[in-house]
Amino acid sequence: MRRRTVTAGNLDELLQMTDPAVQANEPVAAPPAAVPPPGQGQGLRTEFEFELPRGYVDEAGTVHRHGAMRLATARDELRPQIDLRVKENPAYLSVVLLSQVITRIGDITDVHAGVVERMYATDVAFLQDFYRRVNSEGHTRAAVTCPHCEGHFEVDLSGGRLGES
Known part of the structure; x- marks a missing residue:
């Protein structure tokens, strides 16, 4: 098997090559959608609400303290690997990854x-733990x-108010 380097230009191509559904010309599933509110179904929960400890100041x-994060896909975790900012500073990976999965803040x-x-930094640490x-x-x-x-x-x-669970 020949190894290929992942670049911004060939990420989609490489992901399609490794996806059996794409190879078999089967329809590929759409990205996860938001979950209906509690009590309206027992489907897979793909989006999670959070409350930042300090809050983002625009x-x-x-x-802005309240937000939502969706489940990460394999593509979300692969994309930062080809980001030049991450290549220059590996610590930047969490910034890029979080920016892809946070759907809203306030x-x-x-x-x-x-x-x-x-x-x-407190909020970023909270979001990293929340992501995990x-x-x-x-x-x-x-x-x-x-x-x-x-x-x-x-x-x-x-999140929620102090004393609530």
Whole structure:
């Protein structure tokens, strides 16, 4: 088997070559769509709401805390590998990846790398953990232990008011 280098120009071609559905001329599934609100079906949940710890401050000074992130696709994880910014600085990978899977932050629906770059480090760390939980574990819950009573319980990391789960 011959190895090929992934470049911006041949990513689609390489992905199609490795997709058995494309090779067999079968229809290719569309990207995941937003999930209906709770109680309207038991389908696969592909979008997860979150609340940023600090919030993104836009150019007008408006703070945006609530947002949504969709499940990542294989293409989402491959694209940063050919991004020149990532090649120059591998730490930039998470900025590019997050900008692809965040569907909105407050009223902002055009979330690009520049938006993620201007976020507070606390929020970026939160989103990296949120991404890992959603894409690896399939949920946003975390088991925690109370430091005072040592009681065990679960919290939902997607946000909400203090004291709510």
